[in-house]
Amino acid sequence: MTARLRLDAVLVQAVIAGALSFAHMHDLAAAAGQDGWKAWAYPVSVDLxxxxxxxxxxxxxxxxxxxxxxxxxxxxxxxxxxxxxxLLDLHDVPAWLRILVAGWPALAFLGGTLLAHGPAPAPDPSQDPEPMATQEREALADLTVERAPEPAPELPPAEPEPPAAPPALAPPVPTAPVPPVPPALLDHARKIADAHRAQTGTAMDAATLRSRLGVSEALADSITLALA
Known part of the structure; x- marks a missing residue:
C-alpha cells in the first residue's frame, strides 16, 4: 500500500511539474511572436x-x-x-530571444535526427550469456552419474587361415623362329640399303626395307640384322 501511494504521488508531482513547464514555454513562445498552434508546439518539441x-x-x-x-x-x-x-517583460521580448525561439524547430529537428540515427552502442562483453551457458554445462557435467563400463563379450577363437597358394607362373612366351634369308635376296637388299644411305646419309630401317622389298616383318628384321 505504501509503495502504491509513493508511486501515485510521484505521478501527480510529474503531471503538475510538466503542466507548469508546458505553460511557461507556451507563454514565452507566444510572447516571442509564435501565435496559435505554433505556441503549443514549442513545449512539445522541447519535452520530446x-x-x-x-x-x-x-x-x-x-x-x-x-x-x-x-x-x-x-x-x-x-x-x-x-x-x-x-525577470522578462513578455510584452517587450528582445530580438535575440525572438531569434532563438524562431530557430528552435530547426535545432530540435537536427538533435532528434542525430539521436535517432546515431550508431548503436557496442555490446558489453561482460554481459555475454555464453559464460553463463558454459557454467551451466559444467554444472550438469558434474551431476552426471558415471556408469561402470560393461565387460566386453568373449569372442570364439579365430580359425587359422589356410596357407596362401603360390602365385602361378606365367607360361613362357614362345619366340618366333628367325626365317633364313636367301643369298640373292640379301644381295638385292644390300644394294637398296647402300643406295638409301648414299641418298639420305642414314641407314635404312626395317620398316622401309620391308616396304621396298615387299617381304614379311620377320624376314625384314632378319635382313636388317644381316646388313647391320
Missing amino acids: LLVAAWRRMRTDAENRDAWLWFAIALVASLGANVATAG
Whole structure:
C-alpha cells in the first residue's frame, strides 16, 4: 500500500511539474511572436527532445551527443520557466530571444535526427550469456552419474587361415623362329640399303626395307640384322 501511494504521488508531482513547464514555454513562445498552434508546439518539441536524449543516455552513457542535446533541451525548458518568473517583460521580448525561439524547430529537428540515427552502442562483453551457458554445462557435467563400463563379450577363437597358394607362373612366351634369308635376296637388299644411305646419309630401317622389298616383318628384321 505504501509503495502504491509513493508511486501515485510521484505521478501527480510529474503531471503538475510538466503542466507548469508546458505553460511557461507556451507563454514565452507566444510572447516571442509564435501565435496559435505554433505556441503549443514549442513545449512539445522541447519535452520530446529531452526525453529522446534521456533514453539515448540510458542505453549509451558514454554518448557525448546525447548529453549535449539533453543539456540543450534542459536549458531551453529552464530558460522558459525562469524567463516567465517576472525577470522578462513578455510584452517587450528582445530580438535575440525572438531569434532563438524562431530557430528552435530547426535545432530540435537536427538533435532528434542525430539521436535517432546515431550508431548503436557496442555490446558489453561482460554481459555475454555464453559464460553463463558454459557454467551451466559444467554444472550438469558434474551431476552426471558415471556408469561402470560393461565387460566386453568373449569372442570364439579365430580359425587359422589356410596357407596362401603360390602365385602361378606365367607360361613362357614362345619366340618366333628367325626365317633364313636367301643369298640373292640379301644381295638385292644390300644394294637398296647402300643406295638409301648414299641418298639420305642414314641407314635404312626395317620398316622401309620391308616396304621396298615387299617381304614379311620377320624376314625384314632378319635382313636388317644381316646388313647391320
